Amino acid sequence: MYSSKVLELLIEELTKLPSIGQKSAQRLALYLLKLPKEEALRLAEAIRAVKERVGFCSICGNFGEQDPCLICRDPERDAGVICVVEQPGDVLALERTGHFKGRYHVLGGALSPLDGTNPEDLRIQPLLERLAPRAGRMPAERASAVAEHQGPADEVREIILATNPNVAGEATALYLTKLLRPLGVRVTRIARGVPMGSDLEYSDMVTLARALEGRREVE
Amino acid sequence: MYSSKVLELLIEELTKLPSIGQKSAQRLALYLLKLPKEEALRLAEAIRAVKERVGFCSICGNFGEQDPCLICRDPERDAGVICVVEQPGDVLALERTGHFKGRYHVLGGALSPLDGTNPEDLRIQPLLERLAPRAGRMPAERASAVAEHQGPADEVREIILATNPNVAGEATALYLTKLLRPLGVRVTRIARGVPMGSDLEYSDMVTLARALEGRREVE
Numbered sequence: 001m002y003s004s005k006v007l008e009l010l011i012e013e014l015t016k017l018p019s020i021g022q023k024s025a026q027r028l029a030l031y032l033l034k035l036p037k038e039e040a041l042r043l044a045e046a047i048r049a050v051k052e053r054v055g056f057c058s059i060c061g062n063f064g065e066q067d068p069c070l071i072c073r074d075p076e077r078d079a080g081v082i083c084v085v086e087q088p089g090d091v092l093a094l095e096r097t098g099h100f101k102g103r104y105h106v107l108g109g110a111l112s113p114l115d116g117t118n119p120e121d122l123r124i125q126p127l128l129e130r131l132a133p134r135a136g137r138m139p140a141e142r143a144s145a146v147a148e149h150q151g152p153a154d155e156v157r158e159i160i161l162a163t164n165p166n167v168a169g170e171a172t173a174l175y176l177t178k179l180l181r182p183l184g185v186r187v188t189r190i191a192r193g194v195p196m197g198s199d200l201e202y203s204d205m206v207t208l209a210r211a212l213e214g215r216r217e218v219e
Numbered sequence: 220m221y222s223s224k225v226l227e228l229l230i231e232e233l234t235k236l237p238s239i240g241q242k243s244a245q246r247l248a249l250y251l252l253k254l255p256k257e258e259a260l261r262l263a264e265a266i267r268a269v270k271e272r273v274g275f276c277s278i279c280g281n282f283g284e285q286d287p288c289l290i291c292r293d294p295e296r297d298a299g300v301i302c303v304v305e306q307p308g309d310v311l312a313l314e315r316t317g318h319f320k321g322r323y324h325v326l327g328g329a330l331s332p333l334d335g336t337n338p339e340d341l342r343i344q345p346l347l348e349r350l351a352p353r354a355g356r357m358p359a360e361r362a363s364a365v366a367e368h369q370g371p372a373d374e375v376r377e378i379i380l381a382t383n384p385n386v387a388g389e390a391t392a393l394y395l396t397k398l399l400r401p402l403g404v405r406v407t408r409i410a411r412g413v414p415m416g417s418d419l420e421y422s423d424m425v426t427l428a429r430a431l432e433g434r435r436e437v438e
Contacts, residue, residue: 003314004273004282005284006265006268006269006273009265010262010269014262016258016262018246024238026311027238027308030308031236033270033282040266043232043233043235043266044263044267045263046231046232047229047251047259047262048263049228050225050248050251050252054223063226063249065223065224065225088249088252089246089249
């Protein structure tokens with residue numbers, strides 16, 4: 001009632017962000033209020049810059065300042081291996097490992113009929129197009145972009161399914177396996193098992209069962 | 220390395236916010252990236268509007284779109300009772316109760332020598348000035364603003380110390396009591412005791428001791 005309309009609007013906008021509740025939003029707003037003007041405006045400017053200069057790659061669906069993105073453009077990266085993930089954040093996580101030198105494909109989510117996410121809501125069609133970029137099945141402009149940055153369709157040798165190891169991610173991996181295997185491409189799934197640094201004693205049953213199931217010969 | 224510079228800048232700016240770590244900042248940035256442009260820009264605009272239109276009241280130190288703020292201007296609110304709090308968020312919390320019809324004074328923190336917060340870092344001098352707005356002790360302009368919205372200094376009858384019930388807040392309350400009592404004003408402290416809806420069994424010792432100490436005759 002005695003508060004500021006402008007401040008309340010900011011609190012309302014902050015509340016819309018994921019995992020920011022009413023109290024966190026109020027704390028953040030009061031923090032921004034106390035901050036020197038130029039520092040607070042740097043944040044506003046960074047949001048504006050992202051919305052104006054960052055978009056999504058029409059090939060892999062990851063974000064980037066150019067289209068196709070830097071990964072899809074990079075001739076050093078193996079266009080024959082495509083790692084399929086749910087979200088752009090997964091690409092960042094995999095890139096941090098430094099262990100993958102292929103390309104990516106971001107689905108934009110995982111199958112979850114209960115939440116209303118069906119196959120047509122994911123970037124599955126663009127994935128199929130990367131495997132068979134024939135004229136007629138995709139706009140000529142995109143076909144040539146894919147061909148230029150990826151080479152002919154038959155160059156894709158392996159699809160790594162790196163969706164999350166939870167119900168929706170596993171369902172998505174299963175769905176994609178059934179869809180992709182008939183196309184004659186090798187389909188693999190990242191290993192599910194006990195995480196490094198963890199304690200067997202405290203691992204959950206499902207993870208332990210997967211770890212046993214996925215055991216490999218000691219080299 | 221393949222990420223977007225602009226996006227990394229946004230993540231960096233978000234990390235500076237309180238209780239937002241690297242992972243939360245990344246999640247928020249990717250969320251903003253996916254949001255329709257106008258929605259993300261609404262947040263940027265709200266930050267800008269707050270920095271441009273909201274300032275701090277020169278009398279009470281709370282935020283407001285005007286100076287003096289709406290509470291300090293309100294003739295319906297008793298200028299004879301000043302509730303001293305640490306932060307603007309405390310004013311919001313007390314206003315929500317609807318049980319206080321006096322004025323406020325925001326210190327901007329609490330005494331904590333270990334963290335480098337000393338009396339001169341808090342708005343203690345402006346509080347003294349509200350009790351004795353004599354010419355020479357404060358700029359004429361502010362003296363007249365205080366006098367206009369509060370009336371003569373001797374009108375202040377009570378100072379309620381509503382700093383937090385923790386080490387720094389208690390130390391601040393003690394410091395202010397020693398400073399204010401000689402001025403002949405009534406100095407009170409908000410009750411510390413068992414919170415409503417809580418369980419005696421699980422209350423901590425210090426709170427229980429305070430609750431016993433602060434017991435009152437049943438009316």
